[in-house]
Amino acid sequence: MTDERPEVSRGPLDELFGALADPTRRFILQRLIHQGPATATHLAGECPTSRDAPLTRQAIVKHLQILVDAGLARPVRVGREVRYTATPAPLATVVSWLTETGPRWDRRMEKFRGRLDTIDDQGTSTA
Amino acid sequence: MTDERPEVSRGPLDELFGALADPTRRFILQRLIHQGPATATHLAGECPTSRDAPLTRQAIVKHLQILVDAGLARPVRVGREVRYTATPAPLATVVSWLTETGPRWDRRMEKFRGRLDTIDDQGTSTA
């Protein structure tokens, strides 16, 4: 009982929103979802940089780690390479927060909330 | 057209997701939405801190500025005080991105996308 205040969130929303706050991370996530799993080395050659030089593999690795920490991706070791798979399920948490945030939104989106729970760890089968 | 690469987003999504990535900011936003407009000074006394000391007014002001920059709040001067009002309309952009991101999500959420546009624009007009 040392703590009786509302206590600032500190939940997964910080990691989720934080992960999505970076354009490179959003690019990677969409890339993994739409084109399937890929390795950090491979992604390094694909990510747009807004500069002329491409991003380093290590930079990508760090971004991927943040996505993994947020629960949005999962590394799978295949021989000497590590293949990252998108696991977009936690996005439902974000949508959930958004729909609970607006006053009229609540009215408008209430009926969808139940369906969002049916989203699974699909993204792309690990195979 | 000197640029033929996909060019990393750089859009409002960075500011939107970035604004929502902080628990204090989420608290303020919800506070403004649910309890109505308030001044920075007033909010300073309400925000949970996870520490024993409350946040400074200046800290709140900075948070509010970030929300304003993201289009999620709007300052209204009333005499000597500045009352901040929530303008949650841009959240539709976030939901929109989320619904366009998943493959099956698209199927599942496609029918809602049109309705999201009906959320009223209370203050997105920075111009």
Added chain:
DNA sequence: ATTATATGCAACTGACAGGTTGCAGTTCGT
């Protein structure tokens, strides 16, 4: 065995975010 490819780890840099303090300028109330 040797070489090429891919990941893992650590140190380092530059920039920005969150937060504080102090002070100056405005507006309200009496």
Added chain:
DNA sequence: ACGAACTGCAACCTGTCAGTTGCATATAAT
């Protein structure tokens, strides 16, 4: 007019984030 309350601005501190480089290590192919 005078003091109280509120906002605005600027400097400053600290930690974290994005990104890089260099090197070590593990696996695959020949």
